[in-house]
Amino acid sequence: MIDMSVRRSEKRKNHGGQAVSMSGRALLLGCMVVVGISGCASPESIDLDSYDPMHNQREIATYYRNQAVAMREKADAQATAAVRYEALFGPEADMVSGAQSLAHYYKQTAQELERVAQAHEAVDRNKRAPAVGR
Template sequence: MIDTPSHRCEKRKSHGDQTIASSRRGLLLCCVIVGVFTGCASTESIDLDSFDPSHNQTEIANYYHNQALAMREKADAQATAAVRYEALFGPEADLVSGAKSLAHYYEQTAQELERVAQAHEAVDRKKRTPAAVR
C-alpha cells in the first residue's frame, strides 16, 4: 500500500477530536477523584436508640421532635381531607373513615415521638447537671 497524504489524514485525528478525547479523560479523572473522596469521607452516624450520655442527646431529641412535627402535619392534612371527603361523599364514605383513621394514627405516632424526644432531653439534662444539684 502506498502512503499518500490522504491516507495520513485519515489516520490522524483532527484537533477537535483530540480536544473531545482530552476533555473526556479529564471528566473521567474528575469523577474518579470525587468518587474516591466521597467514598473515603465518612459522616458520623448517630444511633437514635442510644441513651448513652456520651452521644449527642440534644441532636437525637431534635431529630425526634422534627419527626413528630412531620407526623402532626400529616395528621392535619388527613383531618382536612376527611372534612373535604365528608362534604363530597357523605359521613359514611370509606374515604372519610380512612382519612380519620390515618389522622388518628399520625397523631398517636407524633405523641410517641415526642415522648422519645423528651426522654433523650432528660438524659442530656442529667449529663449537664452538676453533681451537687443531682
C-alpha cells in the same frame, strides 16, 4: 480539488472529535475522583436508641422532636383531606375513614416521638446537672 478539501475537513472533524472525546474522558475521570473522595468522608452516625449520657442526647432529642413535627404535619394534611373527601364523596366513603385513621395514627406517632424526645432531654439535663446528695 474538491475531493481534497473534503478530506481535509474530514480530518479536522476527526481530530476535533478526538479532542472532545479526550476532554470528555478527563471530565468523567474528574467526576469519578470527586465522587470517590466524597464517598470516603461519611458523617458520624448516632445511635438514636442509646440513652448513654456519653452520646449527644440533645441532638438525639432534636431528631425525635423534628420527626414529631413531621408527623403532626402529616396528621393535619390527612385531617384536611378527610374533610375534603367528606364534602366530595359523603361521610360514609372509605376514603374519609382511611384519611381519618391515618390522621389519628400520625397524631399518636407524634405523641410517642415527643415522649422519646423528652426522655432524651431528661438524660441530657441529668448528665449536666450537679449530683445532689452524693
